[in-house]
Amino acid sequence: MIFGAHMPTRGGVPSALREGRRIGCGVVQLFAKNNLQWTGQPYSLEVIADFAQESAAGAFTAVFAHAGFLINLGAPGGPNRQKSIDSLIHELQLAESLSLPFIVLHPGSHLGKGETRGLRAIAEGLDMVIASTPDSSVRIALENTAGQGSSLGGQLIHLAELFEQVKTPERLGLCLDTAHFFEAGHPVHTPEGWNKIMDETDRTIGLENVLAFHLNDSKTPFGSKVDRHAGIGEGQLGLEAFRHMVNDPRFEHTPGCLETPKSADLHEDMENMARLRSLLR
Ligand SMILES: [Zn+2]
Ligand SMILES: [Zn+2]
Incomplete structure (x- = not known):
């Protein structure tokens, strides 16, 4: 696995890459816009050029985005449905302008409408977003969740179902979160539990879709x-x-990104990456 961390964008998106390089990230995740707002501003040509330059300087294995937290494609109706779709389209456009390969997305919450309707709503929402960005090369990496409340994605079957229902699954990918697996009740802390869920992922979705x-x-x-x-x-x-996770030979070149608590100087990220590297055989 290639280690890195979610980098803050306080000084703009290029500064996230500068910080990533400073602390030795092999991969960087960032928010393409404020994660608590529906929309942001398109990037200026200057920012795009600066970002490209920092990206090359950092020689990162991958730089990718995490979608904003307001987006919920899982609720069939409601005032936020169209806002969620528009916001995700906007995020894909921002990611495209920065040449990012994919954007991580929480599938969504059904808000009491039930799993079946929720998954249907997510698949339809993804279809609309993808249809609105037909020339985009940015993939949407669905993230497994802790299964909190009515959120979908705590079970692998939810994600497999979305790959099944979406018309162009080649625009999708997966981002697998170790804490979310554990919290959702998948015993990834044992080698057997890890292998079981990875084998299930391979069988139902295909490990080639694991982007991070x-x-x-x-x-x-x-x-x-x-x-x-x-x-x-x-x-x-x-x-x-x-x-056993970081040494799994199937993921030798796959990004492994920290989203762990950190202070402004990011020393925790450096410590966490050092701990992960100490485990590598
Ligand atoms: Zn996430
Ligand atoms: Zn995560």
Whole structure:
């Protein structure tokens, strides 16, 4: 696995890459816009050029985005449905302008309408977004979730169902979060549990669709369905749990991105990456 972390964009998107290079990231995840707003501004040509330059300077294996947190494609109706679709289209356009290969998306919450209707709503929403960006090369990497509340994606079958229902599944991908697996009740902290869920992923969706991992420890216990990230080895998964994950030969070149608590100087990210590297055989 190639390690890196989610980098803050306080100083703009190019500064996220500068910071990533400074602390030794092999991969960088960032928000293409404010993650708590529906829309942002298109990038100026200057920012796009600066970003491209920083990207080359950092020689990253991958730079990708995480979609904003307001987007919910899982609720069939409601005032936020169209806003969610428009916002995701906007995110794809921003990602395209930065030449990012994919954007990570939480599938969505059904808000009481049930799993079947929720998954149908997500697939239809994805179809609309993809139909509105026909020439885009940006893929949408669906992330597994902790299964909190009515959120979908806690079970692999949800993600497999979306690959099945979406008209152009080649525009989709997967981003697998270790803490979310654990919190949703998948025992990825044991080699057997890890292999079982990876084999299931391969059978139902195909491991070639795994575009990235999120490497997070969990503050909450196994099966809690509550999503709280902890530093590597500082949570309920524990350091040893990451040994079989980061050494899985199937993912030698796959991005493994931290989304763990950090302060402004990012020293925690450096420590967490050092811990992960110490596990590599
Ligand atoms: Zn996420
Ligand atoms: Zn994540």
